[in-house]
Structure formats: C-alpha cells, structure tokens
Amino acid sequence: MRRIITGLIAITCLWPTASLAEIVRFDILAREPAFAGRSFGDVGTYERITARATFALNPSDDRNAVITDLALAPRSSDGKVAATADVVILRPTDPTHGNGTLLLEVPNRGRKLAPQLFDDAAQPGANNADKAEDAGIGFLHRQGFTMVWVGWQGDIPSKPGQMAMTAPVLKTVTGPAREEVVFDNTTNPARATLTWPATDAADLKVSVRAAWADARQAPSGLLAKLVDPVTVEITRPDGFDAGALYEITYTARDPVPLGMGYAAVRDVVSFLRHDETQANPLLNGLHPSVSRAIGFGVSQSGRFLRDFLYLGFNEDLQGRTVFDGLMPHVAGTRRMATNVRFGQPGRNPRHPQDPAWQADLFPFTYASLSDPYSGKTDGLLRRCALSATCPKVMQTDSEHEWWASHASLLVTDLAGNHLDLPDNVRAYMISGTPHFAEAADVMKKGLPAMSLPQNPMHAGMPMRALLTDLNAWISDGIKPPASRVPMRAHGTLVPAQGAVPMDIPGLPYAGIHTLAAFSDQSVLPPKEIGRYPVFVPKADNDGMAIAGIRQLALAVPRATYTAWNPRAQGFGPTALYPLQGAVVPFAPTEAARKEVHDPRLSIAERYADDGAYVAAVKREAARQVAERTLLPEDAERAVEAAKQGKLAKLGQ
Template structure:
C-alpha cells in the first residue's frame, strides 16, 4: 500500500513537472564550433553556432495561456496539451565561463535576423564568416545571442525562423469561418493577382466584396463582379486575363475565410523559449539546455514589427512564465511606435502594419497604448501595458525608442500620453526616446524611391548601442538610466495634430509645427490618426466581426509630433550630430511623387533636403535656411562642431566613446566646405 502510494506521488510529481516544462523537447540539428572562422572576441574567445528546433506544449486551461485567442479550439494531444514547434538559433561563447552570463534575445522581424542589430554587421540570416560578425559589439562583451520563431506568417525561406502552430476548429471538428480583410496596394502597374492570408470558405463571389480608390480620401468604389475572380481558395486576380491592379491604388477585399490559426501561441513560444534557456537544465527527454546554469540576466532587442510584438507581449502578461518568473529583464524596443501587432486575434495577419497610407484598419493601433493603467477617453475601458506584469511583479526595464517617422505615421506620442494628448509621468521601469528627425530605419540619401525628396540617412545605431549599455547597467547594477527625451505638451515642444472628419488621416498645421517655406518642398501636414475602431462585440475575445471597421465619424485619439526649428529640424528628442550640426533638413515624414498617389504619405521614408553651400546660392533660390558657409566658416569649424556635439551626447551616456570618434572621423572625411 505504501509502495503504491509512493508510486502515485511520483507519478503526480513527474506529471506536474511535465506540465511546467513548456518546452518539452529541444533538438540541436547542427553545431558549428567555432563559427566566424574561429575569430576571437577579446577575452571572451571564439563563438559557436547552434541551430535546431524547440517543441512546446501549452495547457489551455492554465490562466497564463487561457487568454490566447482560440486556444481552447486547438487540437490537443493525448495529455490534453496544445502543441507547437519553432526554429531556434543560438550564438554562444564556446566556453560559457568566459561570457558575461547574459542572454541577448533578438526578436526576429518576419522571420529574419538582424544579427544582433547593434553589431554593425552584414551577417544576414546565417552569419558565418569572420567578416559577417561585423564589429562584434555584443560578442566582445560576452553576450549569448538567441532567436526563435514566433511569427506564423514568416516564409520558410532564406534561413528564416518559422513556427508551426495549429488551426482552430469548432468543438465538432468542423471548420471555423469568419470575415477576413485584405488591404491591397502595389506601386507598379503589372501585378494582377493577390495571395490571401487565409483560404476562402467558399468561392461564392457574392460573399465577397472588392473595392478600389486612388486616394485615401476617395470613396471606395466596388469592382464589378466580372472584374475579378478566384483563382483558387487562396488567390484572387483581376479580369480579363492580363488585367493589373492600378498603380498605387488602394484595393480592399472582404471575404468569408476559414481555418484561422491560433496565432497568439507566438507569444507563448518566446516566453517559453527564454524561460527554458534561463531556468531549465534539460528537456523532458534528458536533452541538455545548451545554456544550463549560465543565464543570469536576459535582454531583448527589437526593430519595428517585433517591437510592436513586445508591446503586446507585455500587455497580455507573457513576461511572466507559467511559474510567474520574469522572462525578460530588459527590453530595447526600437521603432515600435504606440502600436501593438494584432497577433492575438482570429484570422491574424501579423506581417501587416499601418502607416499614413499603408495597411489601414487592422487591429494594431488599439487601446491601451501607454504603460500606466488608464481609462480610455473614447471607449471607457480601463487598461495599461504594464498592468499584467505589475500584478505578477515581473515587469522588465524598458527603453521605448522611436524615430520621428513613428510620431508622424504610427502615433508614437500615445506611448507617453493619456489619449487626450496630456503628458504622463514616466513609469518607474520605462523611459522614452525620440531620435530627432530620423525616418524608419536608415535611408539612402542618393535616392528618392517613390517619394518627392531624397531619403533620410540619419543612422540611430550609435545611439542604440549606448542606450543598450545603459539598459544593461540599469538592470544589472541599478544605475539610473538617461532621462526620457520626447516631445511634451508641458514644455511647448509638441505640435498637436488636427483630425479631419471622415478621413483616415489628420494634419499638423504649418504654423503649429513651425515648418519653414523651403523652395521645391511640399508641406501638407499629413499625419496618421488613431481612431477608436469598432471591431464588434466579441473583439475582447480576439474575434473580429466588423471588417473593415468604419472610420466615418469615429472619435480620435489626440497625438502629436515634435516642433521644428527655423531649418525644419526637430527640437525635441535626441539630436544626433547630423541633426545637431546639420548640413540639411531631415524629417521623419515624406510625401509620394506623381504617379504613386501624389502627396499622400510615403510610408517609412523621411526626407533629406540639403542646405545650399553659399549665401549667394541660397538667396538666388529664395531658401530661408542658412547656407553651409554661413553656419560653418571652414571645414575645420564644421568638424569641431560635430566633435563637440558628439562629446556632449557621450556625457549624457547617449553615445559611446568609440562612436564619438567615428562621428568625428566621418566629419573629417566629409566634403563639407572642402
């Protein structure tokens, strides 16, 4: 009897451990030791590369998982668990003892790696050679780098990281159907077909609507039934054969779809992977955790889409694992704006993101936007991005860093305001930074693309490196972080947007912004507006009924951007040397050129509008901005101004000493007044 009782207790204990072990199996399919052609990184030594898969299980009844949309409708294994599998990729010191015992999780963008983001590398999706290690910023400091698949829309090509998750089914195993929505726009005149995110429930065209408009402010016009057709359940095309979508026109397709995937599992996958690396010794089959007993601190780095992912990761409570342990200690979120990702909804399309003229009306920019618990002034709902982690004492330290483009096209000011445009105090664990005058990423100053002006080349990576060091010191040493640097209404640096009734964009009046009249440069004030969108009564459960939601007469949230100086350069935020010591006006916004929906938003691009070299040239052009000669009498004086600006940023811990030297050398090598 005692023996039987012991067996029962042992079974219950093993079962409990299995339930907690969310990553049940890890497979390392390849190991390259060393990688980077044996390159040695300071005292850390060589690195090795591990590639493989991790297999996870989720108990749909646990509170930590119950909020995943449709998880109760996912198929289960014999243990009643919902299964998933994901690609994993690890770069670690060959000898973990020489590393710094810190995990650097780079959340991939649509399956693609940036190889640490801060390494100044061209390593791509499978960094292997010594040259592809770049400057080795992270490796020289001893970080272990890790990636995992989380985005179910990521294509399984070119070493992308993918995840396999189940399709939700009705309780009787029949297919789930519902409305799905496609925002379609091509900046060419040759594309004639379009792949749907989900299969059509049937090919009855009377159950679908395709509309078109050339400008956002135009009323959508239905495409006649004989003007399009289903190629199959996953593809539509225009007819007659050879017809193409109008260049840069906006088409919208609403149809009855089937077989939604349980996309919110993508949040649990990252939670469980990092928790496994941090806390586990082996998987359920005895395979060792390659980082067992090593990880003392965890950090994440994101750029764009995954920054929005981590915004919702926090909101939905996934920074606590199933045992309520903190998953990520410090997050550096770059280019996330005030948005989420719309992953935890039925018929999710996480690859989408809204800008002035791109991918409107998806469930991305929905309340809550800010970290504190607030009451939504439009819906009356109460929530905050930091509420879930506060309840479990698992909040990370967070740097929310955005370019000017995110303020213009993704309403980033909502991160630090109350929805009515009133400034909020910084949460204890979060700081906010605007990279003044920067576009979404680094642009090519020799190319316009489809925009009216040259793209903006302002590069934020030197700042990101310094802030990452500051984040590490905040987490590991308790060192006070740099102060937030963003536009505020309270200090007079915010230019508030005005909504336009019945339109999907707002505007910032020229006088409000302080924008100068620059010859040859169009200013319309176009800015993204965040509406309170009505997705239907079941949206709280992740089910979208209203597609597309109407914006006509919908209330709007108040958002703003930074005011500008007499040159058109932003006054708020962190002014890197190219903005503090300018040779051009740099903006986070841009407009499309003729033939591509002229004067509408040019998505993530900014502008680079050079100053004239001499006073005579600028007077002849009627340019109000001072010429280079009027600003910097000599090349040497320009170089000195750059050096001082960089040094001032370094004193504030916003640049590292090595990047101060790089800015100075770049100024010396420039042709400014040579």
C-alpha cells in the same frame, strides 16, 4: 567543424523539472563555430547553435487561456496543445567570458535584424553568421551577449533564412477576413496574396479608393478573381493612380492559434534561463550561463513585445519574470493583429492604410488610462503589475513613428494632455531618422513613389549606447538617461499644422501624418466611432525636430533630415511614403541660398572651413558621450567620418 546531433532529447522523460516550462523537447540540430572563428576581444570566439523547441500548452492555465482559439486546437492525450519553434543561439564559446545577459531578438518576419542595427552588419550575412564580416563591427559580441532568436510567426513557413513556428491548423473553422493593398505600380491586372486561404470565390469582394478617408468604391471596371486559395487577381479601374488603396474582404479558412507565438518566446527564454539539465545548451556546470534577459524587437517585432507585455506573457508558468528588460524599437504606439482569429502579424497598417486596424487599438501607452470610447481602463503594464513581473522598458523609436505610428500617444493622455511615463519606462526618439536604414546608406533619389531624396540616417550609434544603458539598468541598477522625446509640456509636441517651416525650398510640408481611431471591430469593414488626438514633433528653423536624440549629423548639420517623405504625383500624393524620410542639403554659400530664397544658413555661414566643422562634431560628440547617448568608440568613428566628409551621408 560542423557537428550534427541526430538524437532527439525528450525532456519530459529524462529531466522532469524542465516540464514545468512547457518545453517538452529541445532538439539541437547543429553546433558549429560562428563567423568563421573570428575572435572578439576578451570574449573570444562564438558558436552557433541551431535547434528546434517543442512546447505544449495547457489551455486551462490562466497564463495560456488568453491565447485566442487555443481551446479549439487539437490536443494530445495529456490535454495539451503542442507546437514547434525554430531556435538559433549565438553564444561565447567560453561561456565564462560572456556578460551574463541573454539578448533575445524577436525575428521580424522570420529574419534577424539586430545585427544590422547594433553591429552595422549587412544582409544576407547578418542573418547567417557564417563569415567573419557577417558580424560587422562586432559590438554585440565584444559585449559578451548570448543572442537568441525564436521563431514565433505561425502564418509563414520555416525555411532557410526564415524562422517560424509550426502550430496546429484549425481545419473546421472559417470566418471573415480583410486585407488592404497599395500596389505602387500601374500593372493591370495586378495580383495580391491573401494571408489565409479563401473558402469561396463568390464571397470575395474588393473596393478601391484614392485615399483612406475617401468612400469605398466598386466602379464597373473593378474586377476580382480568385486564382488560387491565396491569390487574388484584380483588374484595376480607370481613374485611380498607382497609389490607390484596394480593400479585399473574403471568408477565410484554416486559422492557426497565432498567439502561441508569445508562449513560444516565453517558454524558450524561461527554459534557457532556468533549466539545470543537460538539455539546456546554455548550461555551464550546474547552472545556466545567463542570469538575466533583454527582449528586443524591430518594427513588427517591437509591436510583438508591446503585445507580449500587455497580454501578460512576461510571467512564466512558475510566476517568474521572463525579461528583466524590454526594448521595443520603431513600434510607435502600435501592437499587433496576432492574437485574433485570422490574424495578420505580418501586416503593418502604414500610411495611407487603415488606422482602424486591429494593431492600433487602445491601450497605447504603459500607464493605465480610461478610454472615452470603450469605457475601459487599461495600460500595457496592467497585467505584469498584478503579477509583479514588470520589466524595465526602454522604448526607442525613429522620428518616423511620430509621424506614421502615432507615437505621441506614448506621452499624452487620451485628451491630448501631457502624460508622464512610469518610473520603469524610458522612451527615446532618434530624431531625423526613417523607420530603418542600413549602415552603408547614403542620400539617394529613392523609389519613383517618393517625392524627395531618401533619408539615409542609420540609428546604430545611439542604439548601441542605449542598449548599453539598458543592460546596466537591469544588471547594476544604474538608471539610464531621462526620456528624450517630444512632449506637450515642453512645447515640442504640437499639432501637425505649423509644426514644420513651409518656406524651405524643396521641402513641401503639408502636415500629413497617421491618425488614431477607435473602431467597432465586430463589423466588416470596421466602423469608425471616434478619434484620438495625435501630435507631431515641432521642428526648428532648419526643418528638423527639436526634441529627441539628435545624432551628430543632425546636431552638426549639413542638410535637413526629415522622418517623412510625401508620395509623388501619380502615387497617392496626399499620403506619406511608408517607412521613409527625406533629406534636403544646405546651400554651399550665402549667395547660393539667397538665390533660391532658402532661409536656412548655408554651410559656409555655419562653418568657417572643414576644420571648424570637424571641431564642432568633436564638441558635440563629447557632450553626447557625457550624456550616455553615444559610446566613446562611436564618437571616434563619427569624428573620422566627419574628417572624410562622410558623416552627413550625402554621397559626396
């Protein structure tokens, strides 16, 4: 039964101890059964709590002063700057059946993605938690996690299905802004949406180039018109294909101190973990039902967590650790263009777009290094080390990030030499996977802009094992498996030229990958000063990465799975298609492969029959379970999929 709470809870008046957390109101809007009352083993049923948190920040506090433009925002009579954040909580109905861990997922552009990854749930149900099937396989719920989402993005509206933060608008502030667009179509004229409203059509400028490395051009056929303050209509010139790169510069107005989103996450998590008043929906008796917390985020949200850590937000306002563990997923070595004026948190500078963007700035890795260009010595752990609030970090990336998000800078210094990770950090590359895939995906042709069939490999199985490992690490001190990534010292992290065999039919390798540049951000457009060395995973004779966690479909293969997919002719073919990989099946027989001069062994040469293939999957599954990169329940699922001919996800 749905229960709406209309009374607003003013924490500062009724529970003065909570005011230290900067949460001044926690309004519970609804409490209701989740997943239509579905029960999850010993944990039982879940309830969903929908809430809104109001937080107020003192700009004079050093832990808030790092937020760009916070000091310019309107203040209340007590000198603080207030904002509100959407909050959703999924918790065991009986909190004594939970595992004591708060798992916060940072929403990705307002959406929940953890259920897709860990529970194999499909959208839109994964975002809603209404129906029984919305929980997918129910992994997170059977483990007893208390799941929390906090809206943090201040440049998007709060609406059903999209969580956000509502923060003050700085009405008197204007300044330069820059955006890049690849249309991937031939529509002419075409429209682009700006992140911030433009002040004056006369200040609007647009350029075009076939590839990022080319010079910007403004040919006579290129025109730009401001349709409304956030919509630009571009008349596209002749001579450029569907994948051309358009750059828009303009004078923007009405920014928001977007860095308040980091404080929203910090303060809500601290409140839920520590507040002992009736205002806390996680209160169980005298104390909250959670005693530790993991921060998780996918892509944009993984980059949020890297920035959250770097900017010092893992220390709450009482000096306590916010997250015991962090799990940024598919972030590569990027951070965010959020804590800057006219930031663009929703933008991912994907190949072939700008490698000089503000999300791609030093420092790249957790250890402190000296940057030869800026002269700074810095690392993602520097601030938390000073306050003794560093979490245990488990960074997980698809292989795609090692091609498109210069993930090699995690494990090299800035001269390209091998670099060991700190003791509290693990890194794992899930080999042969695209940026993000659905559990139900199979090989398909993909979009017209892709030159190869689309890689369907979903990362759910290794991610479930790694989350289990991280929870054991923060709960019981059980160390997780050693990092599993390509490394210079192992010979598995190499220059792009020659990294992948070039004699595999249907797999055109040209060494395309994203660069890492140092640029002067004080000018518009930024001026490149220098570049950092970037390396890619070395492939075996089948064209698949040697290092990393190889899922069973790759360890016992029936096809080559890559984490890169070149753009097709007519769509900027000198670049990679963003976020995707490719798949090239093996020939069925030796004769068939020799006919096309395929050096890869055929399926018949690898496995005597289907039974031999399934037996090989069983052996490899047992090995991965022993290494704690695969759960026993997923080993059983994989073996059954192999028996049904579905493990390779080739759509047969």
